[in-house]
Amino acid sequence: MTVHSVPLKGWVRTKRGINALELHIMSLRYDLDGALEAGQHGLAWWAGQNVLTAAVELSLAEAGVELPAQEDPVERACAALDALRRTNPELAGAAWELWLRPQPPDAEIRRGLDETLAFVEHRLGLPWVVSRQQAVLRWAAGTSVLRAVAKQLGMAASEDWYVGASDTPDLDWYGEIVATLEAENRR
Amino acid sequence: MTRAQPRTPGAAWTGLLPAGLGQDIVDEMGAYLERVPDGASCVATGSLIEGFGNANSDIDLYVIQPSGSTSVNPIAIGIRESRYVDVEYLGPAGLHRLADTFRDTTLDEVPGALTLRDFDRYYRLSVAARLKVTEEAEAVLDRCSVERAGVYFARWSLAQAAAYLSRATVARALGDVPRAVVLTRQAAAWRATSQLAGDGEAYPRLKWVTVKAARRYGADTPGYRSCLEGCDVTPGDLAAVLTALRARVAPGAAADGDGTPWTLADGVTAVPHGDAAHLILGRKAITRVDGLVLMLVEALAEGDPWAAAVKRTAEQLTVSSRDVLTTAAPLMRELADAGYLASGNDGDR
Numbered sequence: 001m002t003v004h005s006v007p008l009k010g011w012v013r014t015k016r017g018i019n020a021l022e023l024h025i026m027s028l029r030y031d032l033d034g035a036l037e038a039g040q041h042g043l044a045w046w047a048g049q050n051v052l053t054a055a056v057e058l059s060l061a062e063a064g065v066e067l068p069a070q071e072d073p074v075e076r077a078c079a080a081l082d083a084l085r086r087t088n089p090e091l092a093g094a095a096w097e098l099w100l101r102p103q104p105p106d107a108e109i110r111r112g113l114d115e116t117l118a119f120v121e122h123r124l125g126l127p128w129v130v131s132r133q134q135a136v137l138r139w140a141a142g143t144s145v146l147r148a149v150a151k152q153l154g155m156a157a158s159e160d161w162y163v164g165a166s167d168t169p170d171l172d173w174y175g176e177i178v179a180t181l182e183a184e185n186r187r
Numbered sequence: 188m189t190r191a192q193p194r195t196p197g198a199a200w201t202g203l204l205p206a207g208l209g210q211d212i213v214d215e216m217g218a219y220l221e222r223v224p225d226g227a228s229c230v231a232t233g234s235l236i237e238g239f240g241n242a243n244s245d246i247d248l249y250v251i252q253p254s255g256s257t258s259v260n261p262i263a264i265g266i267r268e269s270r271y272v273d274v275e276y277l278g279p280a281g282l283h284r285l286a287d288t289f290r291d292t293t294l295d296e297v298p299g300a301l302t303l304r305d306f307d308r309y310y311r312l313s314v315a316a317r318l319k320v321t322e323e324a325e326a327v328l329d330r331c332s333v334e335r336a337g338v339y340f341a342r343w344s345l346a347q348a349a350a351y352l353s354r355a356t357v358a359r360a361l362g363d364v365p366r367a368v369v370l371t372r373q374a375a376a377w378r379a380t381s382q383l384a385g386d387g388e389a390y391p392r393l394k395w396v397t398v399k400a401a402r403r404y405g406a407d408t409p410g411y412r413s414c415l416e417g418c419d420v421t422p423g424d425l426a427a428v429l430t431a432l433r434a435r436v437a438p439g440a441a442a443d444g445d446g447t448p449w450t451l452a453d454g455v456t457a458v459p460h461g462d463a464a465h466l467i468l469g470r471k472a473i474t475r476v477d478g479l480v481l482m483l484v485e486a487l488a489e490g491d492p493w494a495a496a497v498k499r500t501a502e503q504l505t506v507s508s509r510d511v512l513t514t515a516a517p518l519m520r521e522l523a524d525a526g527y528l529a530s531g532n533d534g535d536r
Binding site: 033038042077096102136163177 | 218219241244260264266267268270272366368370394395396398401422
């Protein structure tokens with residue numbers, strides 16, 4: 001075993017970027033699930049395509065690949081796929097193939113989205129992306145660690161950043177999220 | 188749009204909400220309103236208020252702090268069973284500045300003067316349900332006009348479409364078909380967004396373009412399909428779609444570039460490396476350039492003034508100089524910020 005010690009501020013900066021991507025993917029999962037249920041297939045396809053490109057970006061970030069800052073969403077996604085191509089051209093080619101697919105007819109949209117999510121799960125190695133609840137938990141767990149470390153550095157913002165549900169006063173924010181998801185599962 | 192009257196948690200604020208909004212949403216808003224401190228205001232906005240949200244749409248709330256508030260909390264999130272609550276905390280001074288910008292900007296200035304974030308906030312404020320508002324907050328909310336948001340967003344979106352169309356054209360000319368396809372889709376989506384904004388569907392989020400088109404023209408009708416033409420372009424029909432979009436988006440709709448005549452900065456040398464080149468900034472920094480930037484930099488390195496470099500590059504790619512300028516502008520600005528380019532004055536612009 002070797003010890004790999006890194007400067008704390010740099011670690012926090014990297015994790016903040018990862019946490020922002022996890023939050024983005026979480027919001028896309030809400031979009032995707034809600035749109036499918038409502039028959040808003042254009043929105044569902046848009047969300048699936050954005051899950052794909054955000055997942056590529058996240059997998060690179062977790063591997064320590066730093067991408068240039070890009071405000072434009074298309075350029076950011078292209079930069080991520082370009083970076084992936086340099087390390088794994090076959091994987092990047094498969095991601096491009098999925099990204100270039102046009103929206104399927106309504107009857108085939110779930111299958112098309114399943115193929116995209118299967119790629120994210122198995123090829124990019126992000127299994128939590130396939131479920132909205134798991135995406136929420138992933139974001140919450142990352143946020144919990146990040147806030148604890150940021151607090152150590154005196155960087156954490158105020159404690160009222162989480163809007164708690166009024167009927168769970170005895171739980172901390174993370175415990176409340178877990179309880180909320182468990183309640184949804186029981187329904 | 189009918190202006191809502193000030194409401195307090197004890198009043199019938201639920202009457203300000205769209206009909207048919209789920210009881211869980213109303214209850215959540217009510218619970219949050221009880222937490223809003225005296226002196227602060229709270230409005231509900233977003234896709235649910237717009238009327239096309241779904242069972243998993245987030246509940247968007249703005250809390251407008253009173254002047255002089257020292258709170259620095261920018262956002263708050265709350266996870267619920269099928270939704271999440273997204274609260275943004277705003278100050279009246281910043282919102283007045285936003286309203287000033289919309290008031291003082293002419294239609295022609297819109298593409299360069301306003302950002303998507305500006306539109307998002309301004310529009311959401313203009314349609315917000317005023318659940319609990321102070322006189323101070325109401326004064327700034329009254330300055331946000333949904334009509335102005337729509338007219339300006341139509342113009343801004345068209346500029347986005349024109350810019351993406353230029354970038355798609357250049358990508359195709361460079362042989363990068365996949366990138367050209369995704370850029371063309373983006374151009375088509377922004378063109379559709381512009382049309383929809385002009386037709387009264389101005390909610391400023393690209394992801395809702397198909398939902399807005401369905402509400403405005405009817406799902407899968409000729410009007411719907413015409414509006415969204417090009418959004419699903421594939422490599423096989425790229426050329427035809429680009430031509431069709433060109434006919435619907437005036438090239439001059441894009442924001443004017445900054446007009447800077449770039450030159451290589453003092454001490455910068457270019458070292459060719461295969462189909463790219465390395466730019467070396469003295470003994471300080473190095474960067475790799477390829478594609479369009481490589482062509483422009485090579486022309487500059489050979490002594491072309493900026494305008495000639497643009498013209499030569501456009502001719503080599505068989506695209507317009509405007510397409511080259513529009514595509515290159517942000518990239519050249521990045522190189523300049525990093526010290527590789529300087530603002531020249533070649534006199535032949």
